[in-house]
Amino acid sequence: MVALAVVLSTVVLLLGILVAGLLRSHADILKSLHELGVGVGEPSGTEDLAHDHRHGTANGPDGVGLHQVPIALGPPLPGERNSTSAPAVAGVTPTGDALGVSMEGEHLTLLAFLSSGCATCAGFWDALQRHDQLGLPAHTRLVVVTKGPDLEIPAEVATQAPVGLPVVMSTEAWGDYEIPGSPFFVLVDGRSGRRIGEGVANQVHQVVELVRRAEADGRPFDLVTQSRAHAEGLDGPERELANDRELLAAGILPGDPSLYPRSLADLYGPDGAPLGRAG
Amino acid sequence: MALLRAHGIEAPLPGGFEGRIFVRSVIGNEVTYPVAHFATFALPADVGDFGSGAVNLMGPNDIFASLFEYGPESIGTALFSRQGMPRSLTTDDFRPYVLRRGLGGQSGTQWFFTDSGRPFTLYVVLGSHTRRSALVPRVNDLVGSIGISAPTVPLTARSVPTGPTMAPGARWN
Numbered sequence: 001m002v003a004l005a006v007v008l009s010t011v012v013l014l015l016g017i018l019v020a021g022l023l024r025s026h027a028d029i030l031k032s033l034h035e036l037g038v039g040v041g042e043p044s045g046t047e048d049l050a051h052d053h054r055h056g057t058a059n060g061p062d063g064v065g066l067h068q069v070p071i072a073l074g075p076p077l078p079g080e081r082n083s084t085s086a087p088a089v090a091g092v093t094p095t096g097d098a099l100g101v102s103m104e105g106e107h108l109t110l111l112a113f114l115s116s117g118c119a120t121c122a123g124f125w126d127a128l129q130r131h132d133q134l135g136l137p138a139h140t141r142l143v144v145v146t147k148g149p150d151l152e153i154p155a156e157v158a159t160q161a162p163v164g165l166p167v168v169m170s171t172e173a174w175g176d177y178e179i180p181g182s183p184f185f186v187l188v189d190g191r192s193g194r195r196i197g198e199g200v201a202n203q204v205h206q207v208v209e210l211v212r213r214a215e216a217d218g219r220p221f222d223l224v225t226q227s228r229a230h231a232e233g234l235d236g237p238e239r240e241l242a243n244d245r246e247l248l249a250a251g252i253l254p255g256d257p258s259l260y261p262r263s264l265a266d267l268y269g270p271d272g273a274p275l276g277r278a279g
Numbered sequence: 280m281a282l283l284r285a286h287g288i289e290a291p292l293p294g295g296f297e298g299r300i301f302v303r304s305v306i307g308n309e310v311t312y313p314v315a316h317f318a319t320f321a322l323p324a325d326v327g328d329f330g331s332g333a334v335n336l337m338g339p340n341d342i343f344a345s346l347f348e349y350g351p352e353s354i355g356t357a358l359f360s361r362q363g364m365p366r367s368l369t370t371d372d373f374r375p376y377v378l379r380r381g382l383g384g385q386s387g388t389q390w391f392f393t394d395s396g397r398p399f400t401l402y403v404v405l406g407s408h409t410r411r412s413a414l415v416p417r418v419n420d421l422v423g424s425i426g427i428s429a430p431t432v433p434l435t436a437r438s439v440p441t442g443p444t445m446a447p448g449a450r451w452n
Contacts, residue, residue: 087281088292090282095301096285097285097286098283098284098285098298098300099298099299100283100292100298101297102295102296102321104319105320105321107321164324
Protein backbone atom coordinates (compact mmCIF):
# COMPACT_ATOMS: atom_id res chain seq x y z
CA MET A 1 0.00 0.00 0.00
CA VAL A 2 2.79 2.36 0.92
CA ALA A 3 4.61 1.43 -2.25
CA LEU A 4 1.49 2.19 -4.33
CA ALA A 5 1.13 5.58 -2.64
CA VAL A 6 4.76 6.39 -3.36
CA VAL A 7 4.41 5.38 -7.00
CA LEU A 8 1.22 7.42 -7.41
CA SER A 9 2.83 10.43 -5.75
CA THR A 10 5.82 10.15 -8.06
CA VAL A 11 3.57 9.92 -11.11
CA VAL A 12 1.57 12.96 -9.98
CA LEU A 13 4.79 14.86 -9.37
CA LEU A 14 6.16 13.99 -12.81
CA LEU A 15 2.88 14.98 -14.46
CA GLY A 16 2.96 18.25 -12.57
CA ILE A 17 6.46 18.95 -13.83
CA LEU A 18 5.38 18.08 -17.36
CA VAL A 19 2.38 20.44 -17.21
CA ALA A 20 4.54 23.24 -15.80
CA GLY A 21 7.04 22.72 -18.58
CA LEU A 22 4.35 22.85 -21.23
CA LEU A 23 2.92 26.04 -19.76
CA ARG A 24 6.37 27.61 -19.68
CA SER A 25 7.01 26.61 -23.28
CA HIS A 26 3.65 28.05 -24.34
CA ALA A 27 4.41 31.29 -22.56
CA ASP A 28 7.78 31.54 -24.29
CA ILE A 29 6.13 31.06 -27.66
CA LEU A 30 3.53 33.74 -26.92
CA LYS A 31 6.26 36.09 -25.74
CA SER A 32 8.28 35.53 -28.91
CA LEU A 33 5.22 36.12 -31.08
CA HIS A 34 4.50 39.30 -29.19
CA GLU A 35 8.07 40.51 -29.70
CA LEU A 36 7.70 39.83 -33.41
CA GLY A 37 4.56 41.95 -33.46
CA VAL A 38 2.20 39.10 -34.26
CA GLY A 39 0.96 38.32 -30.81
CA VAL A 40 -2.22 36.26 -30.47
CA GLY A 41 -5.27 38.48 -30.25
CA GLU A 42 -3.50 41.58 -31.53
CA PRO A 43 -5.65 43.12 -34.24
CA SER A 44 -2.64 44.49 -36.08
CA GLY A 45 -1.58 40.98 -36.86
CA THR A 46 -4.44 40.40 -39.24
CA GLU A 47 -4.16 43.52 -41.33
CA ASP A 48 -3.69 43.63 -45.02
CA LEU A 49 -0.28 42.74 -46.41
CA ALA A 50 0.61 46.31 -47.21
CA HIS A 51 -0.43 48.64 -44.46
CA ASP A 52 0.46 51.96 -42.93
CA HIS A 53 2.23 52.05 -39.58
CA ARG A 54 1.59 55.70 -39.02
CA HIS A 55 -1.68 55.07 -37.25
CA GLY A 56 -0.89 52.12 -35.09
CA THR A 57 1.86 52.91 -32.65
CA ALA A 58 1.86 54.59 -29.30
CA ASN A 59 5.43 55.76 -29.02
CA GLY A 60 4.79 59.36 -29.97
CA PRO A 61 2.46 61.93 -28.53
CA ASP A 62 0.09 61.71 -31.47
CA GLY A 63 0.25 58.01 -31.90
CA VAL A 64 3.02 58.23 -34.44
CA GLY A 65 5.96 55.99 -33.60
CA LEU A 66 9.13 57.91 -32.95
CA HIS A 67 11.22 55.32 -34.75
CA GLN A 68 8.62 53.89 -37.10
CA VAL A 69 9.14 53.90 -40.81
CA PRO A 70 6.38 55.84 -42.62
CA ILE A 71 5.45 53.07 -45.03
CA ALA A 72 5.67 49.42 -44.12
CA LEU A 73 5.28 46.33 -46.20
CA GLY A 74 4.20 42.89 -45.08
CA PRO A 75 3.65 41.66 -41.53
CA PRO A 76 4.12 44.08 -38.64
CA LEU A 77 7.67 44.48 -37.40
CA PRO A 78 8.73 44.62 -33.77
CA GLY A 79 7.89 48.03 -32.41
CA GLU A 80 11.21 48.53 -30.66
CA ARG A 81 13.15 48.49 -33.94
CA ASN A 82 14.75 51.74 -35.03
CA SER A 83 13.18 51.94 -38.44
CA THR A 84 14.43 55.34 -39.48
CA SER A 85 18.22 55.26 -39.34
CA ALA A 86 19.92 54.66 -42.68
CA PRO A 87 23.68 54.18 -42.32
CA ALA A 88 25.95 53.61 -45.28
CA VAL A 89 26.26 50.02 -46.41
CA ALA A 90 29.80 48.73 -46.76
CA GLY A 91 31.20 45.30 -47.41
CA VAL A 92 32.69 43.26 -50.19
CA THR A 93 31.43 42.19 -53.57
CA PRO A 94 31.12 38.54 -54.55
CA THR A 95 34.41 38.91 -56.42
CA GLY A 96 36.28 40.15 -53.36
CA ASP A 97 36.35 43.87 -54.09
CA ALA A 98 35.27 46.38 -51.46
CA LEU A 99 32.11 48.40 -51.97
CA GLY A 100 30.49 51.09 -49.86
CA VAL A 101 27.19 52.75 -50.74
CA SER A 102 26.13 56.05 -49.23
CA MET A 103 22.44 56.66 -48.65
CA GLU A 104 22.77 60.41 -49.08
CA GLY A 105 21.85 62.23 -52.26
CA GLU A 106 18.96 63.44 -54.32
CA HIS A 107 17.69 59.96 -55.01
CA LEU A 108 15.87 57.08 -53.35
CA THR A 109 17.90 53.99 -52.50
CA LEU A 110 16.13 50.64 -52.44
CA LEU A 111 18.10 48.08 -50.47
CA ALA A 112 17.15 44.49 -51.30
CA PHE A 113 18.33 42.20 -48.51
CA LEU A 114 18.49 38.78 -50.12
CA SER A 115 20.06 35.40 -49.43
CA SER A 116 21.46 33.03 -51.98
CA GLY A 117 19.69 30.06 -50.48
CA CYS A 118 16.20 31.22 -49.55
CA ALA A 119 13.44 29.96 -51.81
CA THR A 120 11.46 33.20 -51.81
CA CYS A 121 14.57 35.15 -52.76
CA ALA A 122 14.99 33.12 -55.93
CA GLY A 123 12.17 34.98 -57.61
CA PHE A 124 13.74 38.30 -56.71
CA TRP A 125 17.20 37.29 -57.92
CA ASP A 126 15.57 36.29 -61.18
CA ALA A 127 13.53 39.48 -61.48
CA LEU A 128 16.51 41.68 -60.67
CA GLN A 129 18.32 40.33 -63.71
CA ARG A 130 15.93 42.59 -65.62
CA HIS A 131 16.08 45.43 -63.13
CA ASP A 132 15.58 48.04 -65.81
CA GLN A 133 12.15 46.55 -66.49
CA LEU A 134 10.90 46.57 -62.92
CA GLY A 135 9.07 49.84 -63.33
CA LEU A 136 10.79 51.57 -60.45
CA PRO A 137 10.47 55.36 -60.47
CA ALA A 138 13.33 57.34 -61.90
CA HIS A 139 16.07 58.34 -59.47
CA THR A 140 15.67 55.08 -57.58
CA ARG A 141 18.96 53.31 -56.93
CA LEU A 142 18.70 49.58 -56.37
CA VAL A 143 21.33 47.87 -54.22
CA VAL A 144 21.39 44.18 -53.28
CA VAL A 145 22.72 43.33 -49.83
CA THR A 146 23.53 39.79 -48.77
CA LYS A 147 25.20 38.64 -45.60
CA GLY A 148 28.96 38.69 -45.61
CA PRO A 149 31.35 35.95 -46.71
CA ASP A 150 31.24 34.62 -43.16
CA LEU A 151 27.64 33.52 -43.71
CA GLU A 152 27.26 33.39 -47.48
CA ILE A 153 29.33 31.68 -50.14
CA PRO A 154 30.57 34.42 -52.49
CA ALA A 155 30.63 32.10 -55.50
CA GLU A 156 26.94 31.29 -55.05
CA VAL A 157 26.07 34.96 -54.69
CA ALA A 158 28.15 35.72 -57.77
CA THR A 159 26.15 33.30 -59.89
CA GLN A 160 22.93 35.08 -58.96
CA ALA A 161 24.20 38.66 -58.86
CA PRO A 162 22.38 40.82 -61.40
CA VAL A 163 24.64 42.40 -63.99
CA GLY A 164 24.87 46.14 -63.54
CA LEU A 165 23.58 46.23 -59.98
CA PRO A 166 25.77 46.77 -56.95
CA VAL A 167 25.83 43.70 -54.71
CA VAL A 168 27.27 44.24 -51.23
CA MET A 169 28.03 41.32 -48.95
CA SER A 170 27.82 42.72 -45.43
CA THR A 171 26.62 40.99 -42.29
CA GLU A 172 27.15 44.31 -40.52
CA ALA A 173 24.55 45.99 -42.74
CA TRP A 174 22.01 43.31 -41.77
CA GLY A 175 22.68 44.18 -38.16
CA ASP A 176 22.60 47.93 -38.72
CA TYR A 177 19.20 47.71 -40.38
CA GLU A 178 17.94 45.00 -37.97
CA ILE A 179 16.85 42.78 -40.83
CA PRO A 180 14.57 40.04 -39.46
CA GLY A 181 14.97 37.75 -42.48
CA SER A 182 15.10 37.61 -46.22
CA PRO A 183 13.76 38.79 -48.54
CA PHE A 184 13.49 42.20 -46.93
CA PHE A 185 13.43 45.62 -48.54
CA VAL A 186 14.37 49.04 -47.22
CA LEU A 187 13.73 52.32 -49.00
CA VAL A 188 15.85 55.32 -48.03
CA ASP A 189 15.24 58.94 -48.94
CA GLY A 190 18.65 60.43 -49.71
CA ARG A 191 17.57 63.98 -49.00
CA SER A 192 16.58 63.25 -45.41
CA GLY A 193 18.96 60.33 -44.99
CA ARG A 194 16.15 58.35 -43.38
CA ARG A 195 14.26 55.18 -44.08
CA ILE A 196 10.86 55.92 -45.55
CA GLY A 197 9.71 52.39 -46.25
CA GLU A 198 10.59 48.83 -45.39
CA GLY A 199 9.21 45.37 -45.03
CA VAL A 200 8.86 41.85 -46.28
CA ALA A 201 7.60 41.17 -49.79
CA ASN A 202 6.85 38.02 -51.71
CA GLN A 203 6.42 39.59 -55.13
CA VAL A 204 8.36 42.21 -57.03
CA HIS A 205 5.25 44.27 -57.69
CA GLN A 206 4.80 44.74 -53.95
CA VAL A 207 8.24 46.29 -53.76
CA VAL A 208 7.59 48.53 -56.74
CA GLU A 209 4.33 49.64 -55.13
CA LEU A 210 6.20 50.42 -51.92
CA VAL A 211 8.59 52.69 -53.81
CA ARG A 212 5.78 54.37 -55.69
CA ARG A 213 3.83 54.99 -52.51
CA ALA A 214 6.88 56.42 -50.81
CA GLU A 215 7.67 58.59 -53.79
CA ALA A 216 4.10 59.85 -53.93
CA ASP A 217 4.13 60.65 -50.21
CA GLY A 218 7.38 62.54 -50.52
CA ARG A 219 6.48 64.39 -53.68
CA PRO A 220 6.25 68.17 -53.30
CA PHE A 221 2.57 68.85 -53.13
CA ASP A 222 2.26 71.07 -56.15
CA LEU A 223 -1.50 71.02 -56.45
CA VAL A 224 -3.16 74.26 -55.40
CA THR A 225 -4.82 73.39 -52.15
CA GLN A 226 -6.97 76.45 -51.73
CA SER A 227 -9.97 76.73 -53.97
CA ARG A 228 -11.15 80.03 -55.33
CA ALA A 229 -14.11 79.89 -52.95
CA HIS A 230 -11.75 79.51 -50.01
CA ALA A 231 -9.60 82.32 -51.27
CA GLU A 232 -12.66 84.55 -51.54
CA GLY A 233 -13.45 83.90 -47.90
CA LEU A 234 -16.59 81.84 -48.53
CA ASP A 235 -17.48 79.26 -45.95
CA GLY A 236 -20.04 76.57 -45.25
CA PRO A 237 -22.82 76.03 -47.81
CA GLU A 238 -21.70 79.01 -49.88
CA ARG A 239 -18.24 77.51 -50.37
CA GLU A 240 -19.72 74.12 -51.17
CA LEU A 241 -22.03 75.71 -53.74
CA ALA A 242 -19.14 77.64 -55.31
CA ASN A 243 -17.04 74.48 -55.53
CA ASP A 244 -19.92 72.59 -57.13
CA ARG A 245 -20.24 75.33 -59.73
CA GLU A 246 -16.52 75.10 -60.53
CA LEU A 247 -16.71 71.34 -60.86
CA LEU A 248 -19.77 71.60 -63.12
CA ALA A 249 -18.01 74.22 -65.24
CA ALA A 250 -15.12 71.77 -65.64
CA GLY A 251 -17.52 69.06 -66.75
CA ILE A 252 -17.23 67.03 -63.55
CA LEU A 253 -20.70 65.86 -62.54
CA PRO A 254 -21.76 64.05 -59.37
CA GLY A 255 -20.52 60.45 -59.52
CA ASP A 256 -17.67 61.26 -61.87
CA PRO A 257 -14.97 58.53 -61.48
CA SER A 258 -12.29 61.16 -60.97
CA LEU A 259 -13.92 62.02 -57.64
CA TYR A 260 -13.24 58.51 -56.38
CA PRO A 261 -9.60 57.61 -57.07
CA ARG A 262 -8.83 53.98 -56.37
CA SER A 263 -5.09 53.97 -56.81
CA LEU A 264 -2.11 56.28 -57.03
CA ALA A 265 -2.19 55.85 -60.77
CA ASP A 266 -5.64 57.54 -60.78
CA LEU A 267 -4.04 60.58 -59.16
CA TYR A 268 -0.60 60.62 -60.69
CA GLY A 269 -0.96 58.63 -63.90
CA PRO A 270 1.04 55.59 -64.84
CA ASP A 271 4.26 57.59 -65.17
CA GLY A 272 3.91 59.24 -61.80
CA ALA A 273 3.17 62.72 -63.11
CA PRO A 274 0.19 64.57 -61.55
CA LEU A 275 -2.82 64.32 -63.83
CA GLY A 276 -4.24 67.74 -63.23
CA ARG A 277 -4.00 70.95 -61.33
CA ALA A 278 -6.95 72.05 -59.30
CA GLY A 279 -8.00 75.63 -58.78
CA MET B 280 31.75 54.96 -40.09
CA ALA B 281 31.63 52.50 -42.96
CA LEU B 282 34.95 50.84 -43.67
CA LEU B 283 36.18 49.63 -47.05
CA ARG B 284 39.01 47.13 -47.09
CA ALA B 285 40.34 45.20 -50.07
CA HIS B 286 43.53 44.63 -52.06
CA GLY B 287 45.72 46.12 -49.34
CA ILE B 288 43.83 49.40 -49.17
CA GLU B 289 41.69 50.41 -46.20
CA ALA B 290 39.40 53.43 -46.23
CA PRO B 291 36.99 54.55 -43.54
CA LEU B 292 34.34 56.49 -45.42
CA PRO B 293 33.58 59.95 -44.03
CA GLY B 294 29.92 60.93 -43.95
CA GLY B 295 28.42 61.34 -47.39
CA PHE B 296 31.16 59.41 -49.17
CA GLU B 297 30.81 56.10 -50.89
CA GLY B 298 33.42 54.10 -52.69
CA ARG B 299 34.80 50.91 -54.07
CA ILE B 300 38.18 49.23 -54.14
CA PHE B 301 38.59 46.84 -57.00
CA VAL B 302 40.85 45.26 -59.58
CA ARG B 303 39.64 45.31 -63.13
CA SER B 304 39.15 42.09 -65.01
CA VAL B 305 42.13 41.21 -67.11
CA ILE B 306 41.76 41.54 -70.86
CA GLY B 307 44.31 39.69 -72.90
CA ASN B 308 47.82 39.98 -71.53
CA GLU B 309 47.28 43.16 -69.60
CA VAL B 310 48.08 43.40 -65.93
CA THR B 311 45.61 45.16 -63.69
CA TYR B 312 46.23 46.65 -60.28
CA PRO B 313 43.94 47.90 -57.55
CA VAL B 314 41.93 51.06 -58.04
CA ALA B 315 39.93 52.85 -55.36
CA HIS B 316 37.14 55.27 -56.20
CA PHE B 317 35.47 57.58 -53.72
CA ALA B 318 32.63 60.00 -54.35
CA THR B 319 30.03 62.08 -52.61
CA PHE B 320 27.46 61.07 -55.20
CA ALA B 321 26.13 57.77 -56.46
CA LEU B 322 28.91 56.09 -58.41
CA PRO B 323 27.67 54.46 -61.61
CA ALA B 324 28.42 50.80 -62.18
CA ASP B 325 31.08 51.38 -64.81
CA VAL B 326 33.46 54.22 -64.10
CA GLY B 327 36.78 54.77 -65.80
CA ASP B 328 39.91 54.56 -63.71
CA PHE B 329 40.13 58.34 -63.54
CA GLY B 330 36.44 59.09 -63.33
CA SER B 331 35.08 59.04 -66.85
CA GLY B 332 31.39 58.32 -66.61
CA ALA B 333 31.29 59.81 -63.12
CA VAL B 334 32.75 63.32 -63.14
CA ASN B 335 30.10 64.43 -65.59
CA LEU B 336 27.48 63.57 -62.94
CA MET B 337 29.03 65.78 -60.28
CA GLY B 338 27.21 68.70 -58.74
CA PRO B 339 29.08 71.78 -57.53
CA ASN B 340 29.36 70.38 -53.99
CA ASP B 341 30.58 66.95 -55.05
CA ILE B 342 33.98 65.30 -54.80
CA PHE B 343 35.47 62.45 -56.77
CA ALA B 344 38.77 60.78 -55.89
CA SER B 345 40.69 57.98 -57.53
CA LEU B 346 43.60 56.10 -56.02
CA PHE B 347 45.26 54.14 -58.81
CA GLU B 348 48.11 51.69 -58.35
CA TYR B 349 50.79 51.22 -60.97
CA GLY B 350 52.95 48.24 -61.74
CA PRO B 351 56.29 47.36 -60.14
CA GLU B 352 58.20 48.86 -63.06
CA SER B 353 57.27 52.27 -61.66
CA ILE B 354 59.00 51.76 -58.33
CA GLY B 355 62.11 53.85 -58.00
CA THR B 356 61.34 56.11 -60.94
CA ALA B 357 61.50 59.87 -60.53
CA LEU B 358 57.76 60.26 -61.01
CA PHE B 359 57.05 58.13 -57.96
CA SER B 360 59.89 59.42 -55.81
CA ARG B 361 57.58 61.09 -53.31
CA GLN B 362 57.19 58.83 -50.29
CA GLY B 363 53.74 58.56 -48.77
CA MET B 364 50.32 59.65 -49.91
CA PRO B 365 49.53 63.36 -49.47
CA ARG B 366 47.34 63.61 -46.41
CA SER B 367 46.61 67.30 -46.25
CA LEU B 368 45.81 69.08 -49.47
CA THR B 369 45.32 72.83 -49.76
CA THR B 370 43.07 74.90 -51.96
CA ASP B 371 46.14 75.96 -53.93
CA ASP B 372 46.72 72.37 -54.96
CA PHE B 373 43.60 72.40 -57.11
CA ARG B 374 43.67 73.82 -60.61
CA PRO B 375 40.93 73.89 -63.25
CA TYR B 376 43.43 72.72 -65.87
CA VAL B 377 44.53 69.68 -63.86
CA LEU B 378 41.66 67.63 -65.14
CA ARG B 379 41.70 64.49 -67.18
CA ARG B 380 38.42 65.60 -68.64
CA GLY B 381 37.99 69.34 -68.60
CA LEU B 382 34.50 70.09 -67.43
CA GLY B 383 33.53 73.69 -66.81
CA GLY B 384 33.74 74.86 -63.23
CA GLN B 385 35.56 71.79 -61.92
CA SER B 386 39.14 71.61 -60.74
CA GLY B 387 41.51 68.84 -59.84
CA THR B 388 44.79 67.77 -58.41
CA GLN B 389 47.02 64.77 -59.07
CA TRP B 390 49.89 63.33 -57.07
CA PHE B 391 52.27 60.49 -57.84
CA PHE B 392 53.89 58.75 -54.91
CA THR B 393 55.06 55.49 -53.42
CA ASP B 394 53.44 54.27 -50.24
CA SER B 395 54.31 51.06 -48.42
CA GLY B 396 56.39 50.00 -51.38
CA ARG B 397 53.54 50.44 -53.85
CA PRO B 398 53.42 53.12 -56.59
CA PHE B 399 50.19 55.12 -56.78
CA THR B 400 48.59 58.22 -58.17
CA LEU B 401 45.93 60.14 -56.30
CA TYR B 402 43.58 62.11 -58.51
CA VAL B 403 40.89 64.30 -56.95
CA VAL B 404 38.19 66.33 -58.70
CA LEU B 405 36.12 69.06 -57.09
CA GLY B 406 32.68 69.82 -58.50
CA SER B 407 33.31 73.53 -58.27
CA HIS B 408 36.64 75.33 -58.18
CA THR B 409 35.02 78.35 -56.55
CA ARG B 410 33.84 76.20 -53.64
CA ARG B 411 37.22 74.58 -53.05
CA SER B 412 37.65 76.14 -49.62
CA ALA B 413 34.61 74.20 -48.42
CA LEU B 414 35.38 71.01 -50.35
CA VAL B 415 39.09 70.55 -49.66
CA PRO B 416 38.59 69.86 -45.92
CA ARG B 417 36.24 67.04 -46.89
CA VAL B 418 38.86 65.69 -49.26
CA ASN B 419 41.37 65.74 -46.41
CA ASP B 420 38.92 63.86 -44.18
CA LEU B 421 39.00 61.13 -46.79
CA VAL B 422 42.66 60.97 -47.79
CA GLY B 423 43.81 61.47 -44.24
CA SER B 424 42.31 58.18 -43.17
CA ILE B 425 43.17 55.92 -46.10
CA GLY B 426 45.57 53.15 -45.18
CA ILE B 427 47.84 51.30 -47.58
CA SER B 428 49.42 48.00 -46.66
CA ALA B 429 52.67 46.67 -47.97
CA PRO B 430 52.14 43.96 -50.56
CA THR B 431 51.99 40.51 -49.01
CA VAL B 432 53.57 39.15 -52.17
CA PRO B 433 56.60 41.06 -53.48
CA LEU B 434 55.31 43.48 -56.08
CA THR B 435 57.70 42.19 -58.71
CA ALA B 436 56.26 38.72 -58.31
CA ARG B 437 52.65 39.75 -58.73
CA SER B 438 50.71 39.41 -61.96
CA VAL B 439 53.67 39.18 -64.28
CA PRO B 440 52.47 39.58 -67.86
CA THR B 441 52.93 36.55 -70.03
CA GLY B 442 52.96 38.34 -73.35
CA PRO B 443 55.62 40.54 -74.87
CA THR B 444 53.66 43.77 -74.40
CA MET B 445 51.41 45.15 -71.74
CA ALA B 446 48.07 46.21 -73.07
CA PRO B 447 46.61 49.47 -71.76
CA GLY B 448 43.76 49.36 -69.26
CA ALA B 449 40.27 48.82 -70.53
CA ARG B 450 39.16 52.24 -69.38
CA TRP B 451 42.23 54.38 -68.88
CA ASN B 452 40.39 57.64 -68.32
